[in-house]
Amino acid sequence: MTEKKRYRVVYDRNNCIGIGSCALLQPERWVMIRNGNDNRADLIGGIAQKDGILVAEFTEEEFVQFKSAAESCPVNVIHIIDLQTNEKII
Numbered sequence: 001m002t003e004k005k006r007y008r009v010v011y012d013r014n015n016c017i018g019i020g021s022c023a024l025l026q027p028e029r030w031v032m033i034r035n036g037n038d039n040r041a042d043l044i045g046g047i048a049q050k051d052g053i054l055v056a057e058f059t060e061e062e063f064v065q066f067k068s069a070a071e072s073c074p075v076n077v078i079h080i081i082d083l084q085t086n087e088k089i090i
């Protein structure tokens, strides 16, 4: 059996402007938090790092959806790393 490809999503939550296209395209992983001034997306299953960065690892089954969400973000705060090569895909 071949190993599934693994990726990491890195989300800079502090710089999210709350447009919501990520949550529209991938509602399994992004949810909008409408809470006064904190009008941002949360990454479901994300692990908080310092400076408002959230990270999560995922496999190839979710790749297309995560890539679409990342490409839709107008402020480029969603990034994807290929964990096989350490290449930044977006």
Ligand code: SF4
Binding pocket: 015, 016, 017, 018, 019, 020, 021, 022, 023, 040, 041, 072, 073, 074, 075, 076, 077, 078
């Ligand atoms: S698409 Fe980008 S700016 Fe819009 S809610 Fe998602 S992370 Fe925030």
